[in-house]
Amino acid sequence: MSAHAPLSSPIAHGGRLDAARRAFPHAPEPWIDLSTGINPNPYLLPVIAPEAWMRLPDEAAFANLDVAARAAYRAPQDSAIVAGAGAQAFIQLLPRVFPAHRVGVLGFTYAEHGACWAANGAKVETVATIEALMGFDVAVIVNPNNPDGRILLPRDLGPLAQEMTRKGGLLVIDESFMDFTPEHSATSLALLEGVVVLRSFGKAYGLAGVRLGFALCAPARAAILRAALGPWAVSGPALAIGAEALADVRWRAAAAAGCAAEAERLDAALARAGFELLGGASLFRLVRHGKAQHWFLRLCEKGVLVRDFPERPIWLRFGLPGSEAAWARLNAALETG
Template sequence: MTLASDPIAHGGALQQAMARHGGTASEWLDLSTGISPFSLPLPELPLDVWRRLPEQAEVARVCELARRHYGGAVLPVAVPGTQAAIQLLPWLTPNAETVAVVAPTYGEYARSYRRMGMIAEPIRTLEAAASIQAAAVILANPNNPDGRETMRDDIFGFARAHRHRLVIVDEAFADMRQDLTMAGAAGAEPNLIVMRSFGKFFGLGGLRLGFVFAEPRLAAVLQERMGPWAVSGPALAIAAHAFSRIDLVGELRTKIDSANQMTRSALNKAAVPIAGETALFFLCEVGDGAAVAERLASHRILVRAFDHSPSRIRIGLVPDELSAVRLRESLRLAGARPS
């Protein structure tokens, strides 16, 4: 059994893979995360951005740009990555005994609550939370790792019927599916919280930046728990640049669409069934996920296997046609076939 104090395996552990299988970083094809393989071109930043602490006016300006970009109804809270916000979620219901998590999903939601002594009850659907005395319900939309989508009307209906509960929606993978976003309702619906990740779509996971849309009382709790200067000046400057360049955002969307089609084609040609997907990754049936992931690693391709879905692996997007061919042939050699 995984305890609250036990670390959770995540994608992106390239150094560990290199230590086990050898090779240099440039020899590996890291498909273990849901981060875009294409990064936003970075602006030249003035030295002052690095040298001084960010002013509150700068934070407010970037939050306003984020509100427009994500279609929010209220100014979001800027956080140093949505992972940091997940650690703070239990403070929004400090006296709760139980929360519900629509699962299987990203493991850090449950872990953050269990660390605080709360019960994180896994449920299969949002509607199943109606029968549980849970102070909060956490939903990833689209979900990680299977790409399951919950329509806005369903989330609206649940939030309005259960105003005594917090409904927390993680939209880390919603950038290519704006028709799913609830950012425009968070704040207007006082029990609705929406988290957005900056790094995944913009290919800048190392920047550690995210935004949380919530009504003022809950937003104030997050701000208080984070303390001053939680987000760095360079991160704010890069976000301001990104949100102001509609042309670059459009180019990224086009590149991601193309990479998605290349990856899909490689999987189809390797006869690997797709069990779920988002614009940034595919969940695939391969028979024995851990074994296939290990064989792919011997070919220096890094993917994710899951304890909760042992027959499956998650594969991120290839950046180019050469990588697509490499993935296709390596999957064949690894014996990636459903049972």
């Protein structure tokens, strides 16, 4: 079926509903987007003061966000936190402000890291082990990994972090999906000069449109990042939303438990349909099936968008349905696939 072609791109992403609608114009509406690892039950937006929309953000707003983020991410006291327009903003910024000749990426993983370093002139190589990253100028590790959920503990990352610091290199640890497993976070390494830890706000809190993310690192690197971002890198409303949400410990704990339970429910539904679980985090599950491309097309015809991988044609990644109605449509699609 040729309808799959319009969804392909050099760097495929989830959330391509506009392309899906063009490729499958007769699919039922509304589409159920399971192609992204975003919490489908978002944090309830707080009341935002009118001045947050009307004025440029002041230092107090950034300071409030810093305090909340520092506590939520368990950042070392002497480390720095830089706020920006999503983790993606830092993924694109790091190669420009910290240029490198050779970049190693622990794969198979999120393609934007390698693409951004390559676009800035680096020779990028995907490797299979942490030890293989030791000889590069820059090492990139997505942790938990997207799409298979692999987790490396701080003690696993420590030797590489120390080596990068010793030789003036850089270890980038992308923790965009770490919010619900904070016990595994490597933010304790952010004090080292050779480490930058990235965090995403939108995924766990279900507010990707807020465009908020953070880089945790040593103060010297933070100063360079802030200078490159310029003033007002985060909007006033995003500062207010982020500060309140990140300080809400009770909500985060409940969301973590809820998403973990929904992930188990998803595992069971996919197993009944004949998929083999390969891994994932609580916000997404990676599965394998010999007819994965058939399933991808069949689900699209039912108005259910999941994430496929041209490089791994027998893999699919499913996000969490956000309502009982969405669950019913997914289960029906899986039964008729």
